Amino acid sequence: MNREQSLKRLREETVDICIIGAGASGAGAALDAALRGYRVALIDRGDISGETSSRSTKLIHGGVRYLEQAIKKLDLAQLRQVRHGLAERRTVIRNAPHLAHPLALLTPVFSAFEGLYITIGLTLYDLIARQDSFPKGRWLNRVQALAKMPTLTPRMHSAVLYYDGQLNDARYALALAHSASEAGATVANYVTVTGFERTNGRLETAIGRDELTGEAVEIKARLFLNCTGPYADTIRLLANEGMERRIRPSKGVHIVLPRETLQSDCAMLIPSTADGRVVFAIPFDDKVLVGTTDDDYTDLTKEPVLEPQEVDYLLDTLRPYLAKTPDKADVQAGFGGIRPLIVSSRSDTKTLLRDHEVEHDPTSNLLSLLGGKWTTYRLMAQDAIDRAGELLGKSAPSSTETHFLVGGENYRFDDWQRLASQYGLPADVCQHLMRTYGTRAEQVAKLSREQPQFAQKVADSLPYLNAEVVYQVRHEMAVTLRDVLARRWRLELADWQLTSRVTPTVAGLMAGELGWSDSHSLAQIASYRSLLTSFVSQAGLPALQSELSQA
CATH class of the missing domain: 3.30.9.10 (D-Amino Acid Oxidase, subunit A, domain 2)
Structure with a gap:
Protein backbone atom coordinates (compact mmCIF):
# COMPACT_ATOMS: atom_id res chain seq x y z
CA MET A 1 0.00 0.00 0.00
CA ASN A 2 1.38 3.37 -1.04
CA ARG A 3 -0.42 6.44 0.30
CA GLU A 4 0.84 8.98 -2.22
CA GLN A 5 -0.13 6.79 -5.15
CA SER A 6 -3.54 6.22 -3.56
CA LEU A 7 -4.18 9.94 -3.12
CA LYS A 8 -3.29 10.52 -6.77
CA ARG A 9 -5.77 7.84 -7.84
CA LEU A 10 -8.48 9.23 -5.56
CA ARG A 11 -8.17 12.63 -7.25
CA GLU A 12 -8.14 11.26 -10.78
CA GLU A 13 -10.53 8.29 -10.85
CA THR A 14 -14.24 7.73 -10.31
CA VAL A 15 -15.00 4.60 -8.29
CA ASP A 16 -18.09 2.45 -7.98
CA ILE A 17 -18.00 2.43 -4.17
CA CYS A 18 -16.21 4.79 -1.80
CA ILE A 19 -16.07 3.25 1.66
CA ILE A 20 -15.68 5.69 4.54
CA GLY A 21 -14.09 4.10 7.59
CA ALA A 22 -11.25 1.56 7.57
CA GLY A 23 -12.02 -0.49 10.63
CA ALA A 24 -13.10 -4.14 10.56
CA SER A 25 -16.35 -3.57 8.68
CA GLY A 26 -14.98 -0.97 6.25
CA ALA A 27 -11.80 -2.85 5.40
CA GLY A 28 -13.81 -6.07 5.17
CA ALA A 29 -16.28 -4.41 2.81
CA ALA A 30 -13.45 -3.02 0.67
CA LEU A 31 -11.97 -6.50 0.25
CA ASP A 32 -15.36 -8.03 -0.51
CA ALA A 33 -16.19 -5.35 -3.09
CA ALA A 34 -12.77 -5.46 -4.76
CA LEU A 35 -12.93 -9.26 -5.09
CA ARG A 36 -16.32 -8.91 -6.79
CA GLY A 37 -14.80 -6.63 -9.42
CA TYR A 38 -16.05 -3.25 -8.25
CA ARG A 39 -13.81 -0.18 -8.41
CA VAL A 40 -13.30 0.63 -4.72
CA ALA A 41 -11.86 3.41 -2.58
CA LEU A 42 -11.28 2.95 1.16
CA ILE A 43 -10.53 6.02 3.28
CA ASP A 44 -10.35 6.84 6.98
CA ARG A 45 -9.93 10.11 8.87
CA GLY A 46 -7.22 8.41 10.95
CA ASP A 47 -5.17 5.26 10.64
CA ILE A 48 -6.51 1.91 9.48
CA SER A 49 -8.41 0.49 12.49
CA GLY A 50 -7.37 3.57 14.43
CA GLU A 51 -10.46 3.58 16.62
CA THR A 52 -12.87 0.87 17.83
CA SER A 53 -11.52 -2.01 15.76
CA SER A 54 -8.07 -1.87 17.38
CA ARG A 55 -9.43 -1.57 20.94
CA SER A 56 -11.47 -4.73 21.32
CA THR A 57 -11.11 -7.58 23.82
CA LYS A 58 -9.30 -9.49 21.01
CA LEU A 59 -11.83 -12.33 21.09
CA ILE A 60 -13.61 -14.11 18.24
CA HIS A 61 -16.72 -15.59 19.77
CA GLY A 62 -20.37 -16.47 19.44
CA GLY A 63 -21.09 -14.69 22.69
CA VAL A 64 -21.65 -16.67 25.87
CA ARG A 65 -23.65 -13.75 27.31
CA TYR A 66 -25.87 -13.65 24.22
CA LEU A 67 -26.57 -17.37 24.57
CA GLU A 68 -27.61 -16.99 28.21
CA GLN A 69 -29.90 -14.06 27.38
CA ALA A 70 -31.34 -15.92 24.38
CA ILE A 71 -32.31 -18.86 26.58
CA LYS A 72 -33.59 -16.84 29.54
CA LYS A 73 -35.68 -14.50 27.39
CA LEU A 74 -36.42 -16.84 24.47
CA ASP A 75 -34.77 -14.17 22.31
CA LEU A 76 -34.26 -15.56 18.81
CA ALA A 77 -32.32 -12.46 17.70
CA GLN A 78 -29.58 -13.11 20.27
CA LEU A 79 -29.57 -16.82 19.44
CA ARG A 80 -29.04 -15.89 15.79
CA GLN A 81 -26.03 -13.77 16.82
CA VAL A 82 -24.53 -16.74 18.64
CA ARG A 83 -25.01 -19.05 15.66
CA HIS A 84 -23.52 -16.54 13.20
CA GLY A 85 -20.62 -15.78 15.53
CA LEU A 86 -19.70 -19.42 16.02
CA ALA A 87 -19.88 -20.08 12.28
CA LEU A 167 -7.08 -12.34 17.21
CA ASN A 168 -4.66 -9.46 16.80
CA ASP A 169 -7.44 -7.02 15.95
CA ALA A 170 -5.43 -4.07 14.59
CA ARG A 171 -3.26 -6.22 12.36
CA TYR A 172 -6.26 -8.23 11.21
CA ALA A 173 -7.96 -5.04 10.01
CA LEU A 174 -4.69 -3.97 8.39
CA ALA A 175 -4.50 -7.35 6.61
CA LEU A 176 -8.03 -6.80 5.30
CA ALA A 177 -7.12 -3.35 3.96
CA HIS A 178 -3.82 -4.64 2.54
CA SER A 179 -5.63 -7.54 0.86
CA ALA A 180 -8.21 -5.12 -0.57
CA SER A 181 -5.37 -2.99 -1.94
CA GLU A 182 -3.78 -6.00 -3.62
CA ALA A 183 -7.21 -6.85 -5.08
CA GLY A 184 -7.33 -3.40 -6.71
CA ALA A 185 -8.86 -1.10 -4.10
CA THR A 186 -7.44 2.39 -3.54
CA VAL A 187 -6.64 2.70 0.18
CA ALA A 188 -5.69 5.91 2.00
CA ASN A 189 -5.54 6.70 5.70
CA TYR A 190 -5.77 10.20 7.22
CA VAL A 191 -8.39 11.49 4.78
CA THR A 192 -11.36 13.16 6.50
CA VAL A 193 -14.72 13.61 4.79
CA THR A 194 -15.97 17.12 5.54
CA GLY A 195 -18.95 17.26 3.18
CA PHE A 196 -20.54 16.07 -0.05
CA GLU A 197 -21.46 17.46 -3.44
CA ARG A 198 -24.79 16.28 -4.83
CA THR A 199 -26.73 15.98 -8.05
CA ASN A 200 -30.50 16.03 -7.55
CA GLY A 201 -29.91 15.43 -3.86
CA ARG A 202 -27.88 12.27 -4.37
CA LEU A 203 -24.25 12.10 -3.29
CA GLU A 204 -21.77 12.37 -6.12
CA THR A 205 -18.50 13.65 -4.64
CA ALA A 206 -16.99 13.46 -1.15
CA ILE A 207 -15.13 16.59 -0.13
CA GLY A 208 -12.13 15.42 1.88
CA ARG A 209 -9.05 16.78 3.57
CA ASP A 210 -5.60 15.21 3.75
CA GLU A 211 -4.92 15.37 7.50
CA LEU A 212 -1.15 15.28 6.99
CA THR A 213 -0.90 18.19 4.54
CA GLY A 214 -4.22 20.01 4.84
CA GLU A 215 -4.78 19.69 1.10
CA ALA A 216 -8.23 19.07 -0.36
CA VAL A 217 -9.14 15.64 -1.73
CA GLU A 218 -12.27 15.17 -3.82
CA ILE A 219 -13.49 11.62 -4.35
CA LYS A 220 -16.07 10.86 -7.03
CA ALA A 221 -18.12 7.70 -6.58
CA ARG A 222 -21.34 6.16 -7.78
CA LEU A 223 -22.12 5.05 -4.23
CA PHE A 224 -20.83 5.93 -0.76
CA LEU A 225 -20.77 3.32 2.01
CA ASN A 226 -20.57 4.61 5.60
CA CYS A 227 -18.60 2.19 7.83
CA THR A 228 -17.55 4.57 10.59
CA GLY A 229 -18.86 2.55 13.55
CA PRO A 230 -19.71 4.74 16.55
CA TYR A 231 -19.19 7.83 14.36
CA ALA A 232 -21.72 6.71 11.74
CA ASP A 233 -24.24 9.42 12.61
CA THR A 234 -21.72 12.13 11.69
CA ILE A 235 -21.53 10.87 8.10
CA ARG A 236 -25.27 10.15 7.96
CA LEU A 237 -26.09 13.74 8.95
CA LEU A 238 -23.51 15.17 6.54
CA ALA A 239 -25.32 13.27 3.81
CA ASN A 240 -28.84 14.14 4.99
CA GLU A 241 -29.29 16.46 7.96
CA GLY A 242 -32.90 15.31 8.32
CA MET A 243 -31.98 11.76 9.36
CA GLU A 244 -32.48 10.60 12.95
CA ARG A 245 -29.51 9.45 14.98
CA ARG A 246 -29.18 5.65 15.10
CA ILE A 247 -26.04 5.01 17.17
CA VAL A 343 -30.49 2.51 19.08
CA SER A 344 -33.47 0.47 20.18
CA SER A 345 -36.15 0.62 22.85
CA ARG A 346 -33.98 -1.28 25.32
CA SER A 347 -33.09 0.65 28.43
CA ASP A 348 -29.34 0.24 28.84
CA THR A 349 -26.23 -0.52 26.79
CA LYS A 350 -25.66 -3.93 28.40
CA THR A 351 -28.81 -5.25 26.67
CA LEU A 352 -28.65 -3.34 23.38
CA LEU A 353 -28.13 -5.67 20.44
CA ARG A 354 -24.77 -5.54 18.69
CA ASP A 355 -26.16 -7.16 15.56
CA HIS A 356 -25.76 -5.15 12.39
CA GLU A 357 -28.02 -3.34 9.98
CA VAL A 358 -27.51 -2.13 6.40
CA GLU A 359 -29.38 1.14 5.99
CA HIS A 360 -30.08 2.93 2.69
CA ASP A 361 -31.14 6.57 2.63
CA PRO A 362 -33.13 7.09 -0.62
CA THR A 363 -32.77 10.87 -0.40
CA SER A 364 -28.96 11.01 -0.48
CA ASN A 365 -28.33 7.44 -1.70
CA LEU A 366 -25.95 6.93 1.25
CA LEU A 367 -25.52 3.33 2.34
CA SER A 368 -24.57 2.79 6.02
CA LEU A 369 -23.38 -0.35 7.79
CA LEU A 370 -24.40 0.05 11.42
CA GLY A 371 -23.61 -1.92 14.58
CA GLY A 372 -21.93 -5.31 14.57
CA LYS A 373 -18.85 -6.82 16.20
CA TRP A 374 -15.45 -8.15 15.17
CA THR A 375 -16.45 -11.81 14.93
CA THR A 376 -19.09 -11.20 12.26
CA TYR A 377 -17.27 -8.47 10.31
CA ARG A 378 -17.24 -10.63 7.15
CA LEU A 379 -20.98 -11.27 7.19
CA MET A 380 -21.56 -7.56 7.81
CA ALA A 381 -19.38 -6.64 4.86
CA GLN A 382 -21.04 -9.24 2.65
CA ASP A 383 -24.52 -7.92 3.48
CA ALA A 384 -23.44 -4.35 2.76
CA ILE A 385 -21.84 -5.16 -0.59
CA ASP A 386 -24.82 -7.32 -1.58
CA ARG A 387 -26.99 -4.23 -1.09
CA ALA A 388 -24.45 -2.04 -2.87
CA GLY A 389 -24.60 -4.35 -5.87
CA GLU A 390 -28.38 -4.01 -6.00
CA LEU A 391 -28.12 -0.21 -5.93
CA LEU A 392 -25.39 -0.19 -8.60
CA GLY A 393 -27.37 -2.57 -10.78
CA LYS A 394 -24.55 -5.08 -11.15
CA SER A 395 -24.51 -7.77 -8.49
CA ALA A 396 -21.80 -10.39 -8.07
CA PRO A 397 -21.32 -13.14 -5.46
CA SER A 398 -19.03 -12.76 -2.47
CA SER A 399 -15.88 -14.88 -2.26
CA THR A 400 -14.44 -13.73 1.08
CA GLU A 401 -15.35 -16.88 3.01
CA THR A 402 -12.43 -18.77 1.48
CA HIS A 403 -10.08 -15.89 0.65
CA PHE A 404 -6.78 -15.89 2.54
CA LEU A 405 -5.61 -12.51 3.77
CA VAL A 406 -2.06 -11.30 3.08
CA GLY A 407 0.34 -13.53 4.98
CA GLY A 408 -2.23 -16.28 5.53
CA GLU A 409 -1.97 -18.57 2.54
CA ASN A 410 0.38 -21.56 3.01
CA TYR A 411 1.23 -20.28 6.50
CA ARG A 412 3.33 -22.57 8.69
CA PHE A 413 4.50 -21.22 12.03
CA ASP A 414 7.44 -23.63 12.03
CA ASP A 415 8.92 -21.72 9.09
CA TRP A 416 10.44 -19.41 11.72
CA GLN A 417 13.25 -21.95 11.97
CA ARG A 418 14.13 -21.47 8.29
CA LEU A 419 14.15 -17.67 8.78
CA ALA A 420 16.49 -18.03 11.75
CA SER A 421 18.85 -20.25 9.79
CA GLN A 422 18.81 -18.24 6.56
CA TYR A 423 18.97 -14.72 8.01
CA GLY A 424 20.82 -15.30 11.28
CA LEU A 425 18.07 -13.73 13.37
CA PRO A 426 17.25 -14.75 16.98
CA ALA A 427 14.52 -17.33 17.54
CA ASP A 428 12.22 -14.92 19.41
CA VAL A 429 12.45 -12.42 16.54
CA CYS A 430 11.63 -15.01 13.90
CA GLN A 431 8.70 -16.37 15.88
CA HIS A 432 7.36 -12.84 16.29
CA LEU A 433 7.78 -12.15 12.57
CA MET A 434 5.80 -15.26 11.65
CA ARG A 435 2.97 -14.40 14.05
CA THR A 436 2.85 -10.80 12.85
CA TYR A 437 3.41 -10.99 9.08
CA GLY A 438 2.72 -14.64 8.28
CA THR A 439 4.20 -15.62 4.93
CA ARG A 440 5.31 -11.99 4.41
CA ALA A 441 7.78 -12.39 7.29
CA GLU A 442 10.63 -13.10 4.88
CA GLN A 443 10.15 -9.67 3.27
CA VAL A 444 10.92 -8.13 6.67
CA ALA A 445 13.84 -10.50 7.20
CA LYS A 446 15.31 -9.46 3.85
CA LEU A 447 15.15 -5.78 4.91
CA SER A 448 17.30 -6.65 7.94
CA ARG A 449 20.21 -7.05 5.49
CA GLU A 450 19.70 -3.67 3.83
CA GLN A 451 21.51 -1.79 6.60
CA PRO A 452 23.29 -3.10 9.72
CA GLN A 453 21.01 -1.13 12.07
CA PHE A 454 17.91 -2.72 10.52
CA ALA A 455 18.95 -6.11 11.93
CA GLN A 456 19.01 -4.73 15.49
CA LYS A 457 16.16 -4.98 17.99
CA VAL A 458 14.26 -1.84 18.97
CA ALA A 459 14.88 -2.87 22.61
CA ASP A 460 16.66 -5.86 24.12
CA SER A 461 13.50 -6.97 25.94
CA LEU A 462 11.39 -6.97 22.76
CA PRO A 463 11.45 -9.25 19.69
CA TYR A 464 10.80 -6.24 17.42
CA LEU A 465 13.33 -5.47 14.66
CA ASN A 466 14.21 -2.02 13.38
CA ALA A 467 13.57 -3.45 9.90
CA GLU A 468 9.89 -3.80 10.81
CA VAL A 469 9.46 -0.03 11.10
CA VAL A 470 10.91 0.36 7.61
CA TYR A 471 8.57 -2.35 6.27
CA GLN A 472 5.57 -0.79 7.99
CA VAL A 473 6.29 2.60 6.42
CA ARG A 474 7.02 1.22 2.94
CA HIS A 475 4.29 -1.42 2.71
CA GLU A 476 1.73 -0.86 5.48
CA MET A 477 1.07 2.88 5.22
CA ALA A 478 2.43 3.78 8.69
CA VAL A 479 2.95 7.54 8.81
CA THR A 480 2.90 8.42 12.53
CA LEU A 481 4.60 7.08 15.64
CA ARG A 482 1.28 5.84 16.97
CA ASP A 483 0.58 3.94 13.73
CA VAL A 484 3.64 1.83 14.53
CA LEU A 485 3.59 1.64 18.31
CA ALA A 486 -0.15 1.27 18.91
CA ARG A 487 -1.32 -0.67 15.85
CA ARG A 488 1.38 -2.24 13.63
CA TRP A 489 2.86 -3.32 16.95
CA ARG A 490 0.62 -3.38 20.05
CA LEU A 491 3.18 -1.93 22.44
CA GLU A 492 1.14 1.14 23.45
CA LEU A 493 -1.64 -1.17 24.59
CA ALA A 494 0.72 -3.34 26.61
CA ASP A 495 3.35 -1.15 28.31
CA TRP A 496 3.25 2.65 28.44
CA GLN A 497 6.70 2.96 30.04
CA LEU A 498 8.45 0.79 27.46
CA THR A 499 6.58 2.53 24.62
CA SER A 500 7.91 5.89 25.79
CA ARG A 501 11.45 4.49 26.01
CA VAL A 502 11.56 3.17 22.42
CA THR A 503 9.79 6.17 20.85
CA PRO A 504 13.02 8.01 19.84
CA THR A 505 14.37 4.89 18.10
CA VAL A 506 11.16 4.43 16.12
CA ALA A 507 11.08 8.14 15.27
CA GLY A 508 14.62 7.97 13.90
CA LEU A 509 13.75 5.05 11.64
CA MET A 510 10.56 6.74 10.39
CA ALA A 511 12.43 9.98 9.80
CA GLY A 512 14.83 8.17 7.47
CA GLU A 513 11.93 6.77 5.43
CA LEU A 514 9.58 9.76 5.46
CA GLY A 515 12.13 12.57 5.25
CA TRP A 516 11.33 14.11 8.64
CA SER A 517 13.58 16.96 9.74
CA ASP A 518 15.25 16.84 13.14
CA SER A 519 12.82 19.44 14.48
CA HIS A 520 9.81 17.50 13.18
CA SER A 521 11.11 14.27 14.72
CA LEU A 522 11.65 15.91 18.10
CA ALA A 523 8.17 17.43 17.97
CA GLN A 524 6.64 14.04 17.18
CA ILE A 525 8.51 12.39 20.06
CA ALA A 526 7.48 15.10 22.52
CA SER A 527 3.86 15.02 21.42
CA TYR A 528 3.57 11.25 21.66
CA ARG A 529 5.29 11.05 25.04
CA SER A 530 2.96 13.78 26.29
CA LEU A 531 0.00 11.70 25.14
CA LEU A 532 1.28 8.64 27.04
CA THR A 533 1.80 10.75 30.16
CA SER A 534 -1.77 12.03 29.90
CA PHE A 535 -3.08 8.45 29.72
CA VAL A 536 -1.26 7.57 32.95
CA SER A 537 -2.45 10.74 34.68
CA GLN A 538 -6.10 10.30 33.65
CA ALA A 539 -6.02 6.67 34.81
CA GLY A 540 -4.83 7.77 38.26
CA LEU A 541 -1.72 5.60 38.38
CA PRO A 542 0.91 7.54 40.38
CA ALA A 543 3.46 4.72 40.50
CA LEU A 544 3.43 4.35 36.73
CA GLN A 545 3.52 8.12 36.29
CA SER A 546 6.72 8.23 38.33
CA GLU A 547 8.26 5.44 36.23
CA LEU A 548 7.26 7.15 33.01
CA SER A 549 8.82 10.46 34.01
CA GLN A 550 12.08 8.65 34.79
CA ALA A 551 12.01 6.89 31.40
Missing part, protein backbone atom coordinates in the same frame (compact mmCIF):
# COMPACT_ATOMS: atom_id res chain seq x y z
CA GLU A 88 -17.66 -17.08 11.50
CA ARG A 89 -15.20 -17.93 14.26
CA ARG A 90 -13.85 -20.75 12.10
CA THR A 91 -13.58 -18.53 9.00
CA VAL A 92 -11.76 -15.71 10.80
CA ILE A 93 -9.04 -18.13 11.91
CA ARG A 94 -8.82 -20.01 8.61
CA ASN A 95 -8.29 -16.88 6.51
CA ALA A 96 -5.47 -15.43 8.64
CA PRO A 97 -4.00 -18.22 10.80
CA HIS A 98 -1.00 -16.07 11.73
CA LEU A 99 -3.27 -13.46 13.33
CA ALA A 100 -6.00 -15.61 14.93
CA HIS A 101 -6.09 -18.87 16.84
CA PRO A 102 -8.23 -20.90 19.29
CA LEU A 103 -8.02 -19.86 22.95
CA ALA A 104 -8.85 -21.87 26.06
CA LEU A 105 -10.95 -20.08 28.68
CA LEU A 106 -11.57 -21.10 32.28
CA THR A 107 -14.67 -20.10 34.25
CA PRO A 108 -14.12 -20.62 38.00
CA VAL A 109 -17.26 -21.59 39.95
CA PHE A 110 -18.00 -21.72 43.67
CA SER A 111 -20.62 -24.48 43.89
CA ALA A 112 -21.56 -27.71 42.14
CA PHE A 113 -24.84 -26.14 41.01
CA GLU A 114 -23.04 -23.19 39.40
CA GLY A 115 -20.64 -25.55 37.68
CA LEU A 116 -23.49 -27.69 36.35
CA TYR A 117 -25.39 -24.62 35.11
CA ILE A 118 -22.39 -23.25 33.19
CA THR A 119 -21.41 -26.68 31.87
CA ILE A 120 -24.87 -27.17 30.39
CA GLY A 121 -24.72 -23.73 28.77
CA LEU A 122 -21.28 -24.26 27.30
CA THR A 123 -22.22 -27.74 26.07
CA LEU A 124 -25.06 -26.07 24.17
CA TYR A 125 -22.50 -23.51 22.92
CA ASP A 126 -20.40 -26.37 21.50
CA LEU A 127 -23.47 -28.00 19.95
CA ILE A 128 -24.40 -24.79 18.15
CA ALA A 129 -20.82 -24.58 16.84
CA ARG A 130 -21.36 -28.07 15.31
CA GLN A 131 -18.32 -29.65 13.74
CA ASP A 132 -15.25 -27.44 13.82
CA SER A 133 -11.62 -27.78 14.83
CA PHE A 134 -12.13 -26.24 18.28
CA PRO A 135 -11.63 -28.61 21.23
CA LYS A 136 -14.76 -29.30 23.26
CA GLY A 137 -15.20 -27.88 26.73
CA ARG A 138 -15.33 -29.85 29.98
CA TRP A 139 -15.87 -29.45 33.71
CA LEU A 140 -12.62 -29.51 35.73
CA ASN A 141 -12.24 -30.26 39.44
CA ARG A 142 -10.27 -27.89 41.67
CA VAL A 143 -6.95 -29.72 41.22
CA GLN A 144 -7.31 -29.79 37.43
CA ALA A 145 -8.26 -26.10 37.34
CA LEU A 146 -5.27 -25.06 39.45
CA ALA A 147 -2.99 -27.06 37.18
CA LYS A 148 -4.28 -24.98 34.26
CA MET A 149 -4.16 -21.65 36.12
CA PRO A 150 -2.14 -21.76 39.39
CA THR A 151 -3.15 -18.26 40.52
CA LEU A 152 -6.87 -19.09 40.93
CA THR A 153 -8.31 -18.81 44.40
CA PRO A 154 -8.30 -22.13 46.34
CA ARG A 155 -11.79 -21.18 47.58
CA MET A 156 -13.32 -22.17 44.23
CA HIS A 157 -15.28 -25.39 43.91
CA SER A 158 -14.17 -26.18 40.33
CA ALA A 159 -13.92 -24.56 36.89
CA VAL A 160 -15.45 -25.03 33.46
CA LEU A 161 -13.11 -25.07 30.45
CA TYR A 162 -14.26 -24.02 26.98
CA TYR A 163 -12.75 -22.60 23.80
CA ASP A 164 -13.22 -19.50 21.69
CA GLY A 165 -10.87 -17.60 19.40
CA GLN A 166 -8.35 -14.78 19.83
CA ARG A 248 -25.82 4.92 20.96
CA PRO A 249 -22.10 4.84 21.77
CA SER A 250 -20.93 2.68 24.67
CA LYS A 251 -17.48 2.91 26.23
CA GLY A 252 -15.49 -0.16 27.24
CA VAL A 253 -12.02 -0.14 28.81
CA HIS A 254 -9.29 -2.67 29.54
CA ILE A 255 -6.37 -2.67 31.94
CA VAL A 256 -3.09 -4.49 31.29
CA LEU A 257 -1.37 -6.51 34.01
CA PRO A 258 1.80 -8.67 34.14
CA ARG A 259 1.64 -12.19 32.71
CA GLU A 260 2.18 -13.53 36.24
CA THR A 261 -1.37 -12.48 37.11
CA LEU A 262 -2.65 -15.73 35.57
CA GLN A 263 0.55 -17.75 35.00
CA SER A 264 -1.34 -19.51 32.25
CA ASP A 265 -1.93 -19.72 28.52
CA CYS A 266 -5.65 -19.96 29.34
CA ALA A 267 -7.90 -16.94 29.63
CA MET A 268 -10.47 -16.49 32.39
CA LEU A 269 -14.14 -15.66 31.98
CA ILE A 270 -15.81 -14.03 34.97
CA PRO A 271 -19.45 -14.84 34.19
CA SER A 272 -21.25 -12.60 36.66
CA THR A 273 -20.21 -9.25 38.09
CA ALA A 274 -21.98 -7.01 40.59
CA ASP A 275 -23.71 -5.11 37.77
CA GLY A 276 -24.46 -8.09 35.52
CA ARG A 277 -21.56 -7.82 33.07
CA VAL A 278 -19.09 -10.38 31.76
CA VAL A 279 -15.37 -9.68 32.28
CA PHE A 280 -12.40 -11.46 30.71
CA ALA A 281 -8.76 -11.80 31.77
CA ILE A 282 -6.83 -12.81 28.67
CA PRO A 283 -3.17 -13.59 27.88
CA PHE A 284 -1.89 -10.92 25.50
CA ASP A 285 1.72 -11.59 24.43
CA ASP A 286 3.63 -11.31 27.74
CA LYS A 287 0.79 -9.45 29.49
CA VAL A 288 -2.80 -10.03 30.63
CA LEU A 289 -5.73 -7.95 29.38
CA VAL A 290 -8.65 -7.45 31.78
CA GLY A 291 -11.93 -6.03 30.53
CA THR A 292 -14.34 -4.79 29.64
CA THR A 293 -16.71 -2.20 31.05
CA ASP A 294 -19.91 -1.00 29.42
CA ASP A 295 -21.13 2.57 29.93
CA ASP A 296 -22.83 5.26 27.86
CA TYR A 297 -20.38 7.60 26.13
CA THR A 298 -21.46 10.96 24.76
CA ASP A 299 -18.44 13.06 23.75
CA LEU A 300 -17.23 11.49 20.50
CA THR A 301 -14.76 14.34 19.97
CA LYS A 302 -12.59 12.90 22.76
CA GLU A 303 -10.65 9.66 22.76
CA PRO A 304 -12.01 7.25 25.41
CA VAL A 305 -9.37 6.74 28.09
CA LEU A 306 -8.92 4.66 31.21
CA GLU A 307 -10.22 6.38 34.35
CA PRO A 308 -9.54 5.66 38.07
CA GLN A 309 -12.99 4.24 38.87
CA GLU A 310 -12.69 1.86 35.91
CA VAL A 311 -9.32 0.60 37.14
CA ASP A 312 -10.86 0.01 40.57
CA TYR A 313 -13.88 -1.76 39.09
CA LEU A 314 -11.79 -4.21 37.05
CA LEU A 315 -9.39 -4.96 39.92
CA ASP A 316 -12.34 -5.46 42.29
CA THR A 317 -13.96 -7.80 39.77
CA LEU A 318 -10.82 -9.96 39.70
CA ARG A 319 -10.50 -10.13 43.48
CA PRO A 320 -12.83 -13.09 44.26
CA TYR A 321 -11.22 -15.26 41.56
CA LEU A 322 -7.51 -14.98 42.33
CA ALA A 323 -5.46 -16.08 45.32
CA LYS A 324 -3.62 -12.74 45.21
CA THR A 325 -5.28 -9.75 43.61
CA PRO A 326 -3.10 -7.27 41.68
CA ASP A 327 -3.27 -3.66 42.77
CA LYS A 328 -2.97 -0.34 40.94
CA ALA A 329 0.82 -0.46 41.06
CA ASP A 330 0.68 -3.55 38.81
CA VAL A 331 -1.27 -1.84 36.02
CA GLN A 332 1.14 -1.25 33.12
CA ALA A 333 -1.23 0.21 30.50
CA GLY A 334 -4.86 0.39 29.46
CA PHE A 335 -7.10 1.53 26.67
CA GLY A 336 -10.69 2.46 25.90
CA GLY A 337 -12.91 1.83 22.90
CA ILE A 338 -16.42 2.75 21.79
CA ARG A 339 -19.01 0.19 20.74
CA PRO A 340 -21.40 1.20 17.92
CA LEU A 341 -24.66 0.00 19.50
CA ILE A 342 -27.76 0.49 17.39
